[in-house]
Amino acid sequence: xxxxxxxxxxxxxxxxxxxAYNSLINLENRVDNAWSQIRVQLKRRSDLIPNIVETxxxxxxxxxxxxxxxxxxxxxxxxxxxxxxxxxASEALSSSLGRLFxxxxxxxxxxxxxxxxxxxxELSSTENKIAYARQHYNDVVxxxxxxxxxxxxxxxxxxxxxxxxxLFQVENEDLDDFTVSFS
Amino acid sequence: xxxxxxxxxxxxxxxxxxFFVFFGLIAAISTVLGLMxxxxxxxxxxxxxxxxxxxxxAYYRGSQMALSLNNAQKADERQYRQLHNIVEELSIAASLxxxxxxxxxxxxxxxxxxxxxxxxxxxxxxxxxxxxxxRDEVSGVIAHELAHIESRDTKTMLIAGVLVxxxxxxxxxxxHASLFGGNDRGNWVYLIVGILASMLAPLIxxxxxxxxxxxxxxxxxxxxxxxxxxxxxxxxxxxxxxSTTKKMDHANRSLNHLYINSELDGSFFNNLFSTHxxxxxxxKRLRDL
Numbered sequence: 001x002x003x004x005x006x007x008x009x010x011x012x013x014x015x016x017x018x019x020a021y022n023s024l025i026n027l028e029n030r031v032d033n034a035w036s037q038i039r040v041q042l043k044r045r046s047d048l049i050p051n052i053v054e055t056x057x058x059x060x061x062x063x064x065x066x067x068x069x070x071x072x073x074x075x076x077x078x079x080x081x082x083x084x085x086x087x088x089a090s091e092a093l094s095s096s097l098g099r100l101f102x103x104x105x106x107x108x109x110x111x112x113x114x115x116x117x118x119x120x121x122e123l124s125s126t127e128n129k130i131a132y133a134r135q136h137y138n139d140v141v142x143x144x145x146x147x148x149x150x151x152x153x154x155x156x157x158x159x160x161x162x163x164x165x166x167l168f169q170v171e172n173e174d175l176d177d178f179t180v181s182f183s
Numbered sequence: 184x185x186x187x188x189x190x191x192x193x194x195x196x197x198x199x200x201x202f203f204v205f206f207g208l209i210a211a212i213s214t215v216l217g218l219m220x221x222x223x224x225x226x227x228x229x230x231x232x233x234x235x236x237x238x239x240x241a242y243y244r245g246s247q248m249a250l251s252l253n254n255a256q257k258a259d260e261r262q263y264r265q266l267h268n269i270v271e272e273l274s275i276a277a278s279l280x281x282x283x284x285x286x287x288x289x290x291x292x293x294x295x296x297x298x299x300x301x302x303x304x305x306x307x308x309x310x311x312x313x314x315x316x317x318r319d320e321v322s323g324v325i326a327h328e329l330a331h332i333e334s335r336d337t338k339t340m341l342i343a344g345v346l347v348x349x350x351x352x353x354x355x356x357x358x359h360a361s362l363f364g365g366n367d368r369g370n371w372v373y374l375i376v377g378i379l380a381s382m383l384a385p386l387i388x389x390x391x392x393x394x395x396x397x398x399x400x401x402x403x404x405x406x407x408x409x410x411x412x413x414x415x416x417x418x419x420x421x422x423x424x425x426s427t428t429k430k431m432d433h434a435n436r437s438l439n440h441l442y443i444n445s446e447l448d449g450s451f452f453n454n455l456f457s458t459h460x461x462x463x464x465x466x467k468r469l470r471d472l
Contacts, residue, residue: 037275118264124318125268132276132410 020156027144031165034137035083038168041133042077042090045126049074049097052119056100059110063103069096083166087134091170094127134168141165205346208384209234212353215380219360229356234349241345246297246305246337253295255285255307266313269322270306270329276410277329282306292316292427295442296328297337304332315423323407323417330406336399343396350388354381397460404465408472418469425462 053067073096077089101120104110111117145164148157209230217226260267267284274281282298285307292312298304306328313321331337361377404421408414 121265121268125265125272128272129275132272136275136278 016152017156020153021160024144024148024153024157024160024162027140027147028162030140031137031144034133034140035168037133038083038086038130038137041126041129042086045093045123045130046074046078048119048123048126049093052100052116052123055113055116055119056104056110059107059113059116060103066096066100066103070100072096083137083168084170087168087170090130097123097127138167138169141167202342202346205343205350205388208350208388209346209353212350212357212380212384215376216353216357216360219357219377230349230353233352234345237345237349237352238342241341242299245341245344246299246303249295249297250285250305250307253287253307254289255287255305258284258286263313265318266308266321266325269318269325273322273326273329273410276326277333277406279304279329279333282329282332286310290314292424293442294324294328296331297341298332299338299341300335301332304337306332311427315427316420319411319413319416320420320423322411323413323420326407326410327403327417329410330403331399333406334399334402336403339399340396347385347388351385354384357381400460400465401468404469405472408469414469414472418466421462421466421469425466 049070053070056063057067070093073089073093077086077093080086080089104116104120147153148162148164210227213226213230214223215226216229217223220226258266263284263286266286270284271281279301282296282301283305285305287293287307287309289309290311292309292315294306294308294312296304296306306325308321308324312324316324357377358381361374361381404417407417411417
């Protein structure tokens with residue numbers, strides 16, 4: 001009888017490790033997938049920006065500051081690597097775009113331009129998609145991080161080096177040292 | 184009263200329960216049929232075959248039929264760019280594959296969703312709806328329809344339609360059989376039971392279907408608010424739907440439960456049999472979220 005206890009216990013541990021490993025892999029894939037969904041939308045927004053800036057320039061040539069702010073934020077976003085950097089740059093781009101849309105209100109001809117209206121609709125839609133994809137990504141990352149921190153899955157996670165992932169989110173302290181100049 | 188996840192779970196439980204009642208009804212009415220023909224096996228076989236045939240038809244052709252009965256046409260990607268964008272956005276929010284987008288050329292504002300599963304689903308909106316609503320309101324409506332797809336209500340309602348349909352046909356067979364005597368002894372008990380069953384069963388079936396449908400509306404509203412994070416969009420869309428006086432030309436009563444805006448008017452009888460809860464109540468619930 002006693003002969004069965006040790007092999008039995010080992011078998012249970014091995015089965016648990018297999019199960020935990022597989023569920024971690026599954027969660028990790030979902031994180032990667034959610035992240036690539038955000039990347040697709042960020043890329044799409046970056047691609048649309050030259051178009052809207054060029055169109056806006058035709059009607060509002062002396063609003064150079066805003067165009068510069070938009071282009072800078074876009075370059076920053078293209079250079080961003082980690083989710084946090086991306087989130088920061090994306091936030092900056094959103095606010096400078098918001099300003100671009102705001103000044104368009106002062107230029108009726110620009111607002112009436114067909115191309116401008118189309119690109120604006122595409123940009124607003126992409127902004128919404130980023131916001132929704134971000135909710136999804138943050139939910140999945142939170143589930144993943146919670147899983148690799150809780151016992152006993154954390155032992156399996158550290159053995160196979162599953163690392164904590166960053167949220168796509170701007171921390172409050174980051175906002176302080178990050179300003180886009182509109183002056 | 185606000186929405187909770189417990190409430191949504193309870194709805195699902197009630198739905199399963201109602202389906203049991205449905206199956207019970209089909210079994211009972213098949214039994215009556217069997218008794219009339221002096222062969223239970225025959226009655227049950229008729230019930231089963233009818234249910235399966237009807238079910239297979241709905242499974243493979245149900246969505247397409249709902250779309251074509253409403254004269255829905257695929258929405259052009261360029262012409263209806265914003266609508267396509269909204270559907271894409273909210274599909275991301277709901278973690279669903281993007282459903283096909285259809286347009287119904289119709290002045291009355293309305294929308295519906297259909298499909299046996301999220302991979303092969305469709306949403307349809309009328310041109311009238313697009314004319315009177317802004318982006319936030321259309322988003323609210325689309326979110327409501329996607330919520331129906333996500334919670335498999337579209338499937339539930341297709342199945343409910345099949346069950347009601349089967350019961351109506353069975354009841355019809357009984358009615359005719361009891362009139363023209365499937366039973367050679369001419370037993371008047373069978374005649375009365377048969378007539379009663381044939382009259383009551385479709386009525387009960389219809390009421391059950393409506394009960395299922397109404398509960399689902401509140402849940403879909405709640406989910407829509409969760410997707411958009413903007414309950415006001417749907418609330419104001421519902422108000423616009425509620426105040427419209429236009430009626431759909433191609434209104435088809437059997438498809439009534441599919442629509443976001445119920446087609447029947449507000450008389451007492453219609454309220455009792457309405458597939459949707461009153462709009463004011465839905466708006467109030469959304470604003471209380």
